[in-house]
Amino acid sequence: MLYVWVVAIYAAFLIFVSFTRSRRVRDQEDFMVAGRKVSTLFLVGTLVCTWIGSGSLFGGAGRAFREGFSALWMSAGAWVGLAVVYFLAPRVRRIAEFTVADILERRYNQWARLFGSIAIIIAYLTIASYQFDGGGRLLYILTGLNPVYGKIITCGLVAIFTMAAGMMSIVAMDIFNGTLMTLGILIALPVVYKVAGGWSHITSNLSAEHFTAFGRLGVLPALGLFFPTFFLLLGESSMYQKFFSAKNERAARNAVIGMIVGVIIVEVALDTVAIFGGSIYAHDPGFVNADGSFVKAATETIIIKVAATNLPTIVGVVLLCAAVAIIFSTANTFLMIPATNITRDIYQRFINPNASQRTIVRFQRIMIPLLAALAFVASTFFETILDMALYAYTMVGAAVTPALLAAFIWRRVTVKGGVASVAAGMIVTAIFGFLNKAGIIPLDYDYIIYPAAGASIITLIVVSLLTAPSPEEKWGPFMGEESKRVGESVAEVG
Template identity: 40%
Template sequence: MSQLYVAVLAIIVAVLLAVALYRATRVKTKADYLVAGRSLPAAVLVLTLLTSWIGAGSLFAGAENAYKNGFAALWQPAGGWLGLLLIYFIAPRARKFAQFTLPDLLEARYNQTARVLGTLAILFAYVGITSYQFKGGGDVLHLIFPDTVSSQLGTYIIALFVIVTTALAGMSSVAYMDVAIGSLVTCICIISAPSLLHQAGGWSALHSSLPPQYFEIFGNYRLSPHGVLQSPAMGLVRALEFLVPTMLLMLGNQVMYQKFFSAKSERDARNSVIGWIIGTVVLETLIVAIAVFGRALYPTGEVAQHPREIIPYTARHGLPAILGAVLLGAVFAKVISTASNYLFSPATNLVNDVFVRYLAPNASNKRVLIVSRLAVVLLGCWALYQAIYAESILQKMLWAYTIYSAALTPVVLAAFYSKRVTAWGAVAAIASGTVVTLAWDLPGVKSLFPHIISDRDAIFPALFVAIAALIIVSLFTPAPSEAQLAQVAE
């Protein structure tokens, strides 16, 4: 059986390398590398958007959530679904703006300080997201080769592969690898979920083998850390701590905006969102279902100690050999894709928003490409360092989502939909949202408010502080000029 898994992984790796090498031959300019020459049609956009959004956050953190809480784990992806409904109206505006990065938008609508602070927030958040992709990929390799590859060695292998393939061709490589990966993952999840439900004995057996709260709207969210049942209101608060960061990350997601900047036209950008909505609802529901079915099949043992591994573990032990090998290979490919997207995105920030903007504004295309690839390598090493020392993928995901959601999403939405928010209001929001999120888990801060901070995510206090700063500072500073507003007008 191990030979089957090796064969499947070898085919996937070969295809991804072939795509990266081929697309590398097509990269000649800065626009080719950073936004694929603004040439992506709607069909490619759908699959690259879907594949970049659903990675280790869904396959490991979301699956861990489902293993512990049942179908209430759908609160997490539901935040993305709500965000997508709003994105349908944002996509054409984003493509019309048509720059390279989100800080381009922040400077055009606000000022240079907003650009710099936005770049810092993106670096913290996206390198964090990349790190748990590396860690999830290491877990997959360990499950496939338990006697030869440890989780840590697997993490190093995944990091090396992602850094090399991402550095080769940039957005062009990432987008076209996503087409193959998105198609594979969607098909195999649609096939695997019914098979696992049958293995679990159908819906009646599933209800008998799982706790009743696994089928309730708030699941185990109503349980305190000590196992005490709390009021539905507390369950709602915990559910919203999963939904809100996911929704706000989706709304302000630079990876998404870069894909829209890469679209052929405003029409392609908007049409891609329709397919993205359908694909995300279907695929994330299937991922949660597979994790819940896996919890019924494997309630104890090794996977109970590491519930983030439930989907690859179920693929390895709960499915027919060929189906399990393909699902495990699909999880592997998905992690590669998402890691590539979230590694490439902050690298473009370093190049476009720091190197080209401040250090070498007249740099040649060749020099920009060299620096871009170096940025990918440096940020990949930083992400690898974080992956080695991060224990919980779920907690790392929530931290990364929160810092981005609180610091950036409010000012991005205000850029498109508010004529009164000022440059210094945006600066205050980015700075305060970032500081609250970074400070929330510091030991000294925890000791001051042990009963509040120990059990809660930072999203609501960070978001409240950021929005309050956005509004208050904007009220006491001069309104933006017509030239600034014209940058993002319809």
């Protein structure tokens, strides 16, 4: 019962802070990008919290239980992606838009914006949906509550939090959530190691492949984990939206360094806790079938199971609060982003371009609970959280990332090439997802990135080379120092 009370009090605290922050929201800039006043420290906190979500807490941890340290290939994709983003962050902040779709229209046209928005909305609602699923599993383990009811509670609380103050409340709480998340996992790590019986017991209870680079499945599945997160990170809308929130270009770039360090520490520690915890339950029929195969959905609850069952009370409480922080901080961001896309990229751009600031904020607040309900429904379409994560990552990584990255690094990319790339990536991902769900092509979600990203990149290059180059006013603002010169010229003309 203590665990339940602590989790409830922490969730109530988050809601309280959100409502106090809501008084500071005056316009869409406050609601969508926190007034563009966010410092490096707060950016690091919110970026780490956004990336470490139920995909890591449940999907990645479950994979670590089943496969060992090779599960970190999923995390490594993000680490490499962040190294690339380090060089893009100042340019992104300099452009000072609101959404990734803003960038797509500015570099290409309104169709790139529309297709990109659709891909982002689909992907991010999927990501939000498995945060709700994670909350349902957490409440089930703690209370025995039906996971469906737990998902409903999580969905409602996240929607309320996000509606109140938008990005302003998210950024305000994520520095606290990030600290709690990091401390909780790092404190739990040595304790779980001791409870598991030390290294000799851990290695004797798990297969030797758990401690190899590629595990028992080999290189292709490992890369199938690497590339979805790599491509997602390069086109990750919430990250770009938070760069737009930075107070200046330097804060945006420095935040990437902090994010790299924070994400590596937390994800390595999280997967290690899952492996150590997995050694405790390596022969438990609740996690392993009689034929030796794993119960995938059960393995994804290993962190929560260990926290609630095997750890000293105080350590268990801290780890469970860290789990709540992980679920909550990611869910609200990935609910905020599609609401921003619909508001900014569809409603404000195509339906009501003359809407007042008050109308825009009110419309976005209305969209948040509606999208939360839609995300809840989406959570019923997949067997495991890892499947949901890989599908969502591929949708963004294949549909948005190639065209977005090309906008910043390839002057020769054309409007038609960018639009065709976004459409190709989105369509191929959707088709393979449907065929997989229908059992027509039982392709593991680890592999969908190959045809989807391949189609998007090839289309981008071929169509661009077959069409006339874009004028300098299209590519200039995206090419480093050129952006400053073009911006100054435009200002002088204005």
